[in-house]
Amino acid sequence: MFLELTEEQKLIQETAREFAAAELAPVAAELDGSDDRGPLLANLKKLAELGFMGLNIREDLGGAAAGTVAFSVAMTEIARACASTAVTVSVNNMVCEVIQAIGSEEQKRAYIPKICSGEFAAASFALTETGAGSDPSGMTTQAVDDGDSFVLNGAKIFITSAPYAGVFVVWAVTDKDAPKGKGISCFLVEAGTPGLVIGKEEKKMGQHASATNEVLFADCRIPKSALMGRLNDGFRTAVGELAGGRIGIGSLGLGVGLAAMDYATKYTTERAQFGQKISTFQAIQWMIADGYTELEAARLLLMNAAFRKEQGKSFAKEASMAKMFATEAANRACYKALQMLGGYGYTRDFPVERYARDARITAIYEGTNEIQRVIISREILRNFA
Amino acid sequence: MKILVCIKQVPDMESRFKPNGSGVWFEETDLAFRMNEYDEYAVEQAVRLKEQLGDAHEVTVLSIGPDRVVEAIKKALAMGCDRGVHVQDPAASLKDPWQIAAIIAAYARDKGFDLIFTGMQSQDRGSAQVGVTVAEDLGLPCTTTLVGFAYDNGTITAKRELEGGVKGVVRVKTPALVTCQLGLNVPRYPTLPNIMKAKKKEIEAIPVGDLLREEARTATASFHPPAKKGGGIVLEGEVGALVDQLVGILKDKTAVLR
Numbered sequence: 001m002f003l004e005l006t007e008e009q010k011l012i013q014e015t016a017r018e019f020a021a022a023e024l025a026p027v028a029a030e031l032d033g034s035d036d037r038g039p040l041l042a043n044l045k046k047l048a049e050l051g052f053m054g055l056n057i058r059e060d061l062g063g064a065a066a067g068t069v070a071f072s073v074a075m076t077e078i079a080r081a082c083a084s085t086a087v088t089v090s091v092n093n094m095v096c097e098v099i100q101a102i103g104s105e106e107q108k109r110a111y112i113p114k115i116c117s118g119e120f121a122a123a124s125f126a127l128t129e130t131g132a133g134s135d136p137s138g139m140t141t142q143a144v145d146d147g148d149s150f151v152l153n154g155a156k157i158f159i160t161s162a163p164y165a166g167v168f169v170v171w172a173v174t175d176k177d178a179p180k181g182k183g184i185s186c187f188l189v190e191a192g193t194p195g196l197v198i199g200k201e202e203k204k205m206g207q208h209a210s211a212t213n214e215v216l217f218a219d220c221r222i223p224k225s226a227l228m229g230r231l232n233d234g235f236r237t238a239v240g241e242l243a244g245g246r247i248g249i250g251s252l253g254l255g256v257g258l259a260a261m262d263y264a265t266k267y268t269t270e271r272a273q274f275g276q277k278i279s280t281f282q283a284i285q286w287m288i289a290d291g292y293t294e295l296e297a298a299r300l301l302l303m304n305a306a307f308r309k310e311q312g313k314s315f316a317k318e319a320s321m322a323k324m325f326a327t328e329a330a331n332r333a334c335y336k337a338l339q340m341l342g343g344y345g346y347t348r349d350f351p352v353e354r355y356a357r358d359a360r361i362t363a364i365y366e367g368t369n370e371i372q373r374v375i376i377s378r379e380i381l382r383n384f385a
Numbered sequence: 386m387k388i389l390v391c392i393k394q395v396p397d398m399e400s401r402f403k404p405n406g407s408g409v410w411f412e413e414t415d416l417a418f419r420m421n422e423y424d425e426y427a428v429e430q431a432v433r434l435k436e437q438l439g440d441a442h443e444v445t446v447l448s449i450g451p452d453r454v455v456e457a458i459k460k461a462l463a464m465g466c467d468r469g470v471h472v473q474d475p476a477a478s479l480k481d482p483w484q485i486a487a488i489i490a491a492y493a494r495d496k497g498f499d500l501i502f503t504g505m506q507s508q509d510r511g512s513a514q515v516g517v518t519v520a521e522d523l524g525l526p527c528t529t530t531l532v533g534f535a536y537d538n539g540t541i542t543a544k545r546e547l548e549g550g551v552k553g554v555v556r557v558k559t560p561a562l563v564t565c566q567l568g569l570n571v572p573r574y575p576t577l578p579n580i581m582k583a584k585k586k587e588i589e590a591i592p593v594g595d596l597l598r599e600e601a602r603t604a605t606a607s608f609h610p611p612a613k614k615g616g617g618i619v620l621e622g623e624v625g626a627l628v629d630q631l632v633g634i635l636k637d638k639t640a641v642l643r
Contacts, residue, residue: 007456011463011580014419019574051577064577074577 003303005073012055012070016077019050024081031084031209032354040209041121041164043085048118052078053092056244057100061108062116068244068306072251076299079255080262083358084209086255088122090248091160095123095169098241099188102229107188111167120166125245126156126189126215127171127238133158134371136171137181137235141217143172148224150174150187152195152217158365162198162213166191170217171234178232186234187226195220206357243316245366246323247306253323253362254298257330260355261291264337264345278340287340291333298326317379324372327362334359386442386559389498390431390466391489391519392424394450394457395509402610409605410478411509420457423504426565429572430534431502432465437536443467445498449488450477455588462583463575469586474593480601482510486518487599492591493523500541501562505530513564520562528555530566 005013023046027039047053055071057063064070071093079086096112103111114120132139141154152172159168168189175183189196199214229237265288268279278284305318334356338345345352363369396402396416405412420428431444446461448454449472458469472488474480480488493501501523503516513529520527532552533544545553546566557563575583618634620627635641 007459008580008584010456011460011575012577014460015574015577015580049576050574051579055577059578059581064581066577066581070577 003300005069008066009070009073012064012066013073013077015050016052016074017080019047020077020081024078024085028082028084029351029354031082032206033208033348037164037209037211040085040088043082044088044121045118047078047085047089048116051116052089053118054096054112054116055093057093057096057112057116061096061100062113063096063100068247068310069303072247072302072306075248075251076255076258076302079252080259082209083252083256083355084207086252087207087210087249088161090245090252091125092123093248094241094245095125095167097244098125098169098186098237099228101241102186102237103188104228106225107228111188114166121164122161122166124159124161124165124168124215126159126162126168128156128158130155130157134368136238137184139171139173139184141170141172142176143174143185143187143222145174146221149221150224150226152187152189152220152222154217155199156215156217158202159213159215160210162215163201163211168196168215169228171238172217174234175232181235183232184235184238185231186228186237187222188228189220189222189226193220193222205360206354207361240316242367243319244309246319246372247302247309247315249362249366250298250302250305250319250323250326253327253330253359254295254302256355256359256362257291257295257298257326257333260330260334260337260352260359261288261295263350263352263355264340268340284340287336291336294329295326295333298322298329301325317376320367320372320375320379323366324363324369324376327359328369330359331356331363386434386438386499387497388431388434388442388444389493389496389501390424390427390444390446390461391501391503391515392428392446392448392457392461393421393504393507393509394418394448394454395421395507398508404608404610409608411608413478418453418456420460421504421507421509423506423508423565423567425504425572426567426569427502427504428461428464428466429570430531430565431500432573433570434500434534434536435465435467445470445496447472447489447492449474449480449485449593451475458588459580459583460575462586462588463580464573465579467586469588471588471590472593472596473590477593480597481603481605482512482514482518483602484597484599486515486522488593488596489515489519490522491596491598493519499559500536501525503562503564505564505566516562516564523562525560525562526557527562527564528557529564531563532566532568534563534569 051064054063055066059065096115115123127136129139143150143152170187170189174185195218197216199216202212268284271278301322305315305322308315308318337352338356341352344350400416402411435442435444444466445468446466447470448458506513517527528543530546531543532546535542539559541557543555620630
């Protein structure tokens, strides 16, 4: 048993931490409160140039080939400064990984280097529909074989980065009559393809700088070569890739939780009431102890899931456990932190209310935590059946 | 052209330092270490010079210390240095600047380096002696506290920072040694692919015993935090009397009213 990061992982963590402190943290509050995405896009470009968009991607495709543990620690450091930037980086990595996993060599060469280099500001993962959230196999977006092309029709919702994505990974039904989940395929659709329409942007509680849009397909014609992986085998891919994405989102949640606890803990050593620093009160000390203990447990769960993925072992259960626990610990940490700041925590003069708003979605997206519990219990019960 | 950069790994300066058992240095357990800030300017300038001159020119990065300093060497390699030298010394913190300089000079003496970069000082020891002593030991000309650097055809034009914002310009022919100050450049972040590729670069390990022949000439007698200041003075009473009291204190204890 050895629980230390490697020298390379430490250097990646240090690079992420220093970049986040210097470039991301100073604009995070501004991005939260404005519609101007200029600073976000500029920072995404810099992050791409440093290699953060393809952490687990082959070198010859422009990736860093640094592995999943490095991905996890990098996500946490970025999220400590700006959750909106972090979710964009997480989704970009996930799109790169799905293309690397099931794309043809030609597809890999066409898209992955552009995401890794920042030529594409972002990439999108278009799975969810209004009627198909926790149950994506219930999707109705269709891709109809029309000779030398497919024609897409339907609507996706909650698509991260849609207005500035260069490419979309899109799931659609290719065999209506197949049993549920068996007739879905995966496609690569380039931004600007006629019939691909970026719909309305959601007004969200948090993670404001990251755009979340409806994406519509109206007779959107894509070449046959846009099919990724095998026909009708797309659902299995989606489920598999989401497990990797969960490590990213759990790590993101951890980062937001740590940011909140670090801010609040420092605050309690400066804020005085009843003639003493409030950190001397046991009520505050218990919040500090509970908050950090849960986040440390979250970190270890994440490291375990990431390490297993990196080692080529099964990791779906561990990734779900880590995502579920880390994002819930992060939410509790944010609410503790807010309480530690008292009334000031509720104001926008302090960053803690933003952390609390940013953390909330992590228990919902990338598979709700209820779905994570379904996955975890199913994996466990399998051993008792 | 052969370039040497000397770097030190130091604790994160935001750490809480406490004296170690012998009371002559700080306790290292639980500290996070990173490359000395001034040495980052040195690495950046060396890599920029290599980029200016072309790939045929080689930058070697050297560090002295326990195994953990390999992380700092790897960072320098990821920033663009070509090869690393790790002088293995678990007790480097007990060596005085004379010995550290002697180790570096012993390594560099027959290697034909045209230019040696060091930081102006380390953030932890802060002696600012090592660079200049290496130069003296090797018989090299030396210029210090660089905030500007240009190289052309064997001549370095160095902009130096003097007190009070005054600058000086020094020209020196190679071979030479320069020490780097805040403001010289903005060190690059190592890219992630370069961090991973640095794994493949050579790091030569040399036991410190192979290089060190010198005894220490200075010894640190004590390492301690400053004495705790007493609490502030709270004055009470009528405003008129308070003003007199305050003026008296300012005259006695400060330079404000002199």
